[in-house]
Amino acid sequence: xxAHQKIALFNLIVAMAALVLFLALTPLFGFSGAQxxxxxxxLIGFTPLFYRRRKGQIFSDERDNQIRLAATxxxxxxxxxxxxxxxxxxxxxxxxxxxxIVGLEVLPDLVWFGFGAHLVSHSAAILTLYRRL
Amino acid sequence: xxxxxxxxxxxxxxxxxxxMTQQMLAERAGVTRQTIIAIExxxxxxSLLLAFHIAEAFNKPIEQVFQYE
Numbered sequence: 056x057x058a059h060q061k062i063a064l065f066n067l068i069v070a071m072a073a074l075v076l077f078l079a080l081t082p083l084f085g086f087s088g089a090q091x092x093x094x095x096x097x098l099i100g101f102t103p104l105f106y107r108r109r110k111g112q113i114f115s116d117e118r119d120n121q122i123r124l125a126a127t128x129x130x131x132x133x134x135x136x137x138x139x140x141x142x143x144x145x146x147x148x149x150x151x152x153x154x155x156i157v158g159l160e161v162l163p164d165l166v167w168f169g170f171g172a173h174l175v176s177h178s179a180a181i182l183t184l185y186r187r188l
Numbered sequence: 189x190x191x192x193x194x195x196x197x198x199x200x201x202x203x204x205x206x207x208m209t210q211q212m213l214a215e216r217a218g219v220t221r222q223t224i225i226a227i228e229x230x231x232x233x234x235s236l237l238l239a240f241h242i243a244e245a246f247n248k249p250i251e252q253v254f255q256y257e
Contacts, residue, residue, distance in 0.1 A: 057220060057222050111215065113214065113215070113218060113219060113220050114220075115220075116218070116219035116220050116223050116238075117219070117223075117234070117235050117238060118219070118220075118222070118223040118226060118232055118234075119220070119223075185222075187231070188226060188231055188232050
Protein backbone atom coordinates (compact mmCIF):
# COMPACT_ATOMS: atom_id res chain seq x y z
CA UNK A 56 0.00 0.00 0.00
CA UNK A 57 1.38 3.40 -1.01
CA ALA A 58 2.02 5.98 1.71
CA HIS A 59 -0.68 8.27 0.32
CA GLN A 60 -3.18 5.40 0.55
CA LYS A 61 -2.22 4.78 4.18
CA ILE A 62 -2.67 8.47 4.98
CA ALA A 63 -6.05 8.58 3.23
CA LEU A 64 -7.21 5.46 5.10
CA PHE A 65 -5.96 6.87 8.41
CA ASN A 66 -7.76 10.18 7.77
CA LEU A 67 -11.00 8.42 6.91
CA ILE A 68 -10.82 6.29 10.06
CA VAL A 69 -10.20 9.41 12.19
CA ALA A 70 -13.11 11.24 10.53
CA MET A 71 -15.46 8.30 11.02
CA ALA A 72 -14.34 7.83 14.65
CA ALA A 73 -14.94 11.55 15.32
CA LEU A 74 -18.40 11.35 13.78
CA VAL A 75 -19.37 8.22 15.73
CA LEU A 76 -18.07 9.74 18.98
CA PHE A 77 -19.94 12.97 18.26
CA LEU A 78 -23.20 11.06 17.70
CA ALA A 79 -22.62 9.02 20.85
CA LEU A 80 -21.91 12.09 23.00
CA THR A 81 -24.77 14.21 21.70
CA PRO A 82 -27.47 12.61 23.95
CA LEU A 83 -25.18 12.99 26.97
CA PHE A 84 -23.73 16.48 26.52
CA GLY A 85 -25.96 18.07 23.91
CA PHE A 86 -25.00 19.22 20.43
CA SER A 87 -22.59 21.86 21.66
CA GLY A 88 -20.76 19.72 24.22
CA ALA A 89 -20.51 16.72 21.90
CA GLN A 90 -18.42 18.80 19.51
CA UNK A 91 -15.48 18.01 21.77
CA UNK A 92 -15.41 14.73 19.80
CA UNK A 93 -13.95 16.66 16.89
CA UNK A 94 -10.77 17.03 18.93
CA UNK A 95 -10.00 13.57 17.52
CA UNK A 96 -9.09 15.38 14.30
CA UNK A 97 -5.90 16.35 16.10
CA LEU A 98 -4.66 12.80 15.37
CA ILE A 99 -4.26 13.84 11.74
CA GLY A 100 -1.18 15.70 12.94
CA PHE A 101 0.52 12.29 13.10
CA THR A 102 0.25 11.68 9.35
CA PRO A 103 3.84 12.85 8.65
CA LEU A 104 4.89 9.58 10.30
CA PHE A 105 3.66 7.81 7.17
CA TYR A 106 6.21 9.74 5.14
CA ARG A 107 9.13 7.94 6.77
CA ARG A 108 10.83 5.84 4.17
CA ARG A 109 13.12 2.88 4.27
CA LYS A 110 16.53 2.94 2.65
CA GLY A 111 16.23 3.01 -1.14
CA GLN A 112 12.44 3.09 -1.07
CA ILE A 113 10.78 5.24 -3.70
CA PHE A 114 8.13 7.14 -1.90
CA SER A 115 6.14 8.89 -4.60
CA ASP A 116 6.11 8.93 -8.39
CA GLU A 117 4.15 10.37 -11.32
CA ARG A 118 1.15 8.07 -10.77
CA ASP A 119 0.89 9.10 -7.11
CA ASN A 120 1.10 12.76 -8.11
CA GLN A 121 -1.57 12.28 -10.79
CA ILE A 122 -3.88 10.60 -8.27
CA ARG A 123 -3.33 13.31 -5.68
CA LEU A 124 -4.01 16.04 -8.22
CA ALA A 125 -7.26 14.39 -9.34
CA ALA A 126 -8.32 13.84 -5.71
CA THR A 127 -7.55 17.46 -4.83
CA UNK A 128 -9.59 18.72 -7.79
CA UNK A 129 -12.52 16.53 -6.84
CA UNK A 130 -12.25 17.47 -3.18
CA UNK A 131 -12.18 21.17 -4.05
CA UNK A 132 -15.44 20.77 -5.98
CA UNK A 133 -17.09 18.86 -3.11
CA UNK A 134 -15.92 21.30 -0.43
CA UNK A 135 -16.96 24.29 -2.50
CA UNK A 136 -20.43 22.85 -3.07
CA UNK A 137 -20.91 21.88 0.58
CA UNK A 138 -19.29 24.94 2.09
CA UNK A 139 -20.84 27.59 -0.11
CA UNK A 140 -24.10 25.81 -0.88
CA UNK A 141 -24.75 24.38 2.56
CA UNK A 142 -22.68 25.90 5.33
CA UNK A 143 -22.67 29.53 4.22
CA UNK A 144 -26.30 29.14 3.15
CA UNK A 145 -27.14 28.01 6.70
CA UNK A 146 -25.14 30.90 8.14
CA UNK A 147 -27.02 33.53 6.14
CA UNK A 148 -30.34 31.84 6.86
CA UNK A 149 -29.62 32.02 10.60
CA UNK A 150 -28.67 35.65 10.20
CA UNK A 151 -31.96 36.20 8.38
CA UNK A 152 -33.89 34.62 11.29
CA UNK A 153 -32.02 36.69 13.88
CA UNK A 154 -30.79 39.83 12.12
CA UNK A 155 -27.36 40.86 13.30
CA ILE A 156 -27.08 37.92 15.75
CA VAL A 157 -25.56 34.56 14.94
CA GLY A 158 -24.68 32.29 17.83
CA LEU A 159 -20.96 32.05 18.53
CA GLU A 160 -21.29 28.26 18.74
CA VAL A 161 -22.23 28.18 15.05
CA LEU A 162 -18.82 29.43 13.93
CA PRO A 163 -16.81 26.30 14.84
CA ASP A 164 -19.49 24.22 13.10
CA LEU A 165 -18.84 26.06 9.87
CA VAL A 166 -15.14 25.26 10.10
CA TRP A 167 -15.71 21.61 11.07
CA PHE A 168 -18.12 20.97 8.22
CA GLY A 169 -15.78 22.50 5.67
CA PHE A 170 -12.73 20.73 7.04
CA GLY A 171 -14.56 17.43 7.46
CA ALA A 172 -15.94 17.57 3.92
CA HIS A 173 -12.45 18.16 2.56
CA LEU A 174 -10.91 15.38 4.62
CA VAL A 175 -13.52 12.76 3.75
CA SER A 176 -13.86 13.61 0.05
CA HIS A 177 -10.11 13.87 -0.50
CA SER A 178 -9.37 10.61 1.31
CA ALA A 179 -12.23 8.73 -0.38
CA ALA A 180 -11.13 10.00 -3.81
CA ILE A 181 -7.53 8.91 -3.20
CA LEU A 182 -8.58 5.42 -2.12
CA THR A 183 -10.93 5.06 -5.10
CA LEU A 184 -8.40 6.35 -7.63
CA TYR A 185 -5.67 4.00 -6.38
CA ARG A 186 -8.00 1.12 -7.16
CA ARG A 187 -8.83 2.40 -10.63
CA LEU A 188 -5.51 3.73 -11.90
CA UNK B 189 -14.80 3.43 -33.00
CA UNK B 190 -12.18 1.41 -31.16
CA UNK B 191 -10.57 3.23 -28.24
CA UNK B 192 -6.78 3.33 -28.68
CA UNK B 193 -4.77 1.68 -25.95
CA UNK B 194 -1.18 1.21 -24.89
CA UNK B 195 -0.09 -2.40 -24.80
CA UNK B 196 3.15 -3.46 -23.18
CA UNK B 197 5.54 -6.40 -23.03
CA UNK B 198 6.81 -5.71 -19.52
CA UNK B 199 5.76 -9.03 -18.03
CA UNK B 200 7.40 -11.05 -20.82
CA UNK B 201 10.54 -8.91 -20.74
CA UNK B 202 10.86 -9.25 -16.97
CA UNK B 203 10.90 -13.02 -17.29
CA UNK B 204 13.39 -12.85 -20.15
CA UNK B 205 15.66 -10.78 -17.93
CA UNK B 206 16.39 -13.43 -15.30
CA UNK B 207 12.87 -13.22 -13.91
CA MET B 208 13.34 -9.63 -12.85
CA THR B 209 10.90 -8.79 -10.05
CA GLN B 210 8.49 -5.88 -10.21
CA GLN B 211 10.37 -4.34 -7.30
CA MET B 212 13.68 -4.52 -9.17
CA LEU B 213 12.16 -2.93 -12.26
CA ALA B 214 10.53 -0.25 -10.11
CA GLU B 215 13.88 0.63 -8.54
CA ARG B 216 15.57 0.81 -11.94
CA ALA B 217 12.81 2.98 -13.40
CA GLY B 218 12.58 5.17 -10.29
CA VAL B 219 8.94 4.46 -9.44
CA THR B 220 7.00 2.46 -6.87
CA ARG B 221 6.17 -1.21 -7.33
CA GLN B 222 2.47 -0.32 -7.38
CA THR B 223 3.06 1.83 -10.46
CA ILE B 224 4.81 -1.04 -12.26
CA ILE B 225 1.86 -3.30 -11.38
CA ALA B 226 -0.59 -0.70 -12.74
CA ILE B 227 1.40 -0.24 -15.97
CA GLU B 228 1.89 -3.96 -16.48
CA UNK B 229 -1.83 -4.63 -16.12
CA UNK B 230 -2.67 -1.79 -18.53
CA UNK B 231 -4.49 0.27 -15.90
CA UNK B 232 -2.05 3.15 -16.04
CA UNK B 233 -0.39 4.71 -19.09
CA UNK B 234 3.08 5.99 -18.13
CA SER B 235 4.54 9.31 -19.17
CA LEU B 236 6.91 9.28 -22.12
CA LEU B 237 9.86 9.80 -19.79
CA LEU B 238 8.89 6.86 -17.59
CA ALA B 239 8.29 4.69 -20.66
CA PHE B 240 11.85 5.46 -21.77
CA HIS B 241 13.18 4.63 -18.29
CA ILE B 242 11.41 1.26 -18.36
CA ALA B 243 12.70 0.50 -21.84
CA GLU B 244 16.18 1.46 -20.70
CA ALA B 245 15.89 -0.95 -17.77
CA PHE B 246 15.39 -3.76 -20.31
CA ASN B 247 18.00 -2.34 -22.67
CA LYS B 248 15.39 -2.28 -25.45
CA PRO B 249 14.02 0.44 -27.72
CA ILE B 250 10.76 1.86 -26.44
CA GLU B 251 8.68 0.41 -29.30
CA GLN B 252 9.64 -3.11 -28.25
CA VAL B 253 8.24 -2.47 -24.78
CA PHE B 254 5.16 -0.34 -25.53
CA GLN B 255 2.81 -0.55 -28.50
CA TYR B 256 0.10 1.95 -29.34
CA GLU B 257 -2.90 0.19 -30.83
